[in-house]
Amino acid sequence: MSQDLLVTPLHALHIEMGAKMVPFAGYDMPVQYALGVRKEHIHCRESAGLFDVSHMGQLRLHGENAAKALEALVPVDIIDLPEGKQRYAFFTNENGGILDDLMVTNFGDHLFVVVNAACKEQDIAHIQAHLPADVTLEIIDDRALLALQGPKAAEVLARLNPAVSDMLFMDATKLDLLGAECYVSRSGYTGEDGYEISVPSSQAEELARTLLAYGEVEWIGLGARDSLRLECGLCLYGHDIDTTTTPVEASLLWGISKSRRADGERAGGFPGAELILNQIETKDVARKRVGLIGQSKAPVREGSKLFDADDNEIGIVTSGTFGPTKEAPVAMAYVKTEFATIGTEIFAEVRGKKLPMTVEKMPFVPQRYYRG
Incomplete structure (x- = not known):
């Protein structure tokens, strides 16, 4: 292991459990x-x-105007986010590009924000550069982050605190788990029901070992995390979305709150708003993010070029693998808008061969979030 890599509070436990370790986002x-x-x-x-997922950045925003300050940086309704609820958001830049995506929770006395590991430092600097004097940013460095995902996650976690059973998708609360004060949200990155749990670093190993002692639970690494999120149509920052893609190109209109759109009561007011709102109104974008299913068994990887039937280059794959649940190659890609229609056949170049793929609606595997 390189001397320069950071480690999570659970690093020794991963080694003990025989994990294959790799560098990822500096960890x-x-x-x-x-x-x-x-x-x-x-x-x-x-x-x-x-x-x-302890490599992710955990932050708190304090102050009466915290929601207003954060809302100025994202095309999402933060001011009216109810206490005990979590919302998906993304930072935009002046060109309408996406700086990072994040999760925001209203805990009443503060906003709890989780950002991507690879963007952590730039996100912190971006927030700090735009905060008014009466809002403070606190970087949390004494907590681990665990995700318990899958159809049996609720049953398992309820053994430690039955209150988790009453939570719905995107609910968030502070709960006692094994004597530790945890921030628990019913959410995740797999498309399955489940929870994300922020736990004090000193108590993370005890919680992890307790959960792993249940027969239903297994450690899952970054490899399966990637194939799970891809099957469920969830973007990976730096691959499927980045500073060169707008939310409209990225098919993330659902992530832009109605109140922030052109006809909303708090329309605009975020970086790149004019460009993004114009794209929403005119639907005038040159490319779109789409889902692709392979017609052969060969996986189509990130970076594969895409062609039409006449051998014209029309796009590029941004994420791709063989989907174990879908039992077919799955991919996300950006293609010229005229090829983004569901059912369109296009061809991916893999080792000099053109493999047929079909544009398909995402998620490829049904999302099973618990909504009550």
Whole structure:
């Protein structure tokens, strides 16, 4: 392991459990365990998987105007976010590009924000540069972050605190788990029901070991995390979205609150608003993010060029793998808008061969969030 890599509070436990470790976003992280990526993926879909996502950035925003300050940086309604609720958001730049995506929770006395590991430092600087004097940003460095995902996640976590059973998708609360004050949200990055749990670093290993002692639970590494999120049509920052893609190109209109659109009561007011709102109104974008299903068995990886039937280059794959649940190659890509219609056949270049793929609606596998 490189001397320069950071480690999570659960690093020693991963080593003990036989994880294969790889560098990821500046951390030494588990990519897979003894089960292997495919079996870990299927286990999470069928039972419950435990993920260490402590490399993510955890922040608190304090102050009466915290919601107003954050809302000025995202095309999302933060001011009216109810207490005990979480919302997906993304930072935009003046050109309408996406700086990062994030999760925001209103805990009443503060906003709790989780940002991507690779963007952590730039996000902190971006927020700090735009905060008014009466709002403070607190960087949380004494907490780990665990995700318990899968159809049996609720049953398992309820053994430690039955209150989790009453939570709905995107609910968030402070709960006692094994004597630790945890921030628990019913959310995740797999498309399955499940929870994300912010736990004090000193108590993270005890919580992880307790959960792993249940027969339903297995450690899941970054490899299966990637195939799970891709099957469920969830973007990976730096791959499927970045500073060169707008939310409209990225098919993320659902992530832009109605109140922030052209006819909303708090329309605009975020970086790149004029460009983004114009794209929404005119639908005038040259390319769109789409889902692709392969017609052969060969996986189509990130970076593969895409062509039409006349051999004209029309786009590029931004994420791709073989979907263990879909039992077919799945990919996300950007294609020229005229090729973004569901059912369109296009061709991916893989090792000099053109493999047929079909534009398909995402998610490829039904999302099973618990909405009551």
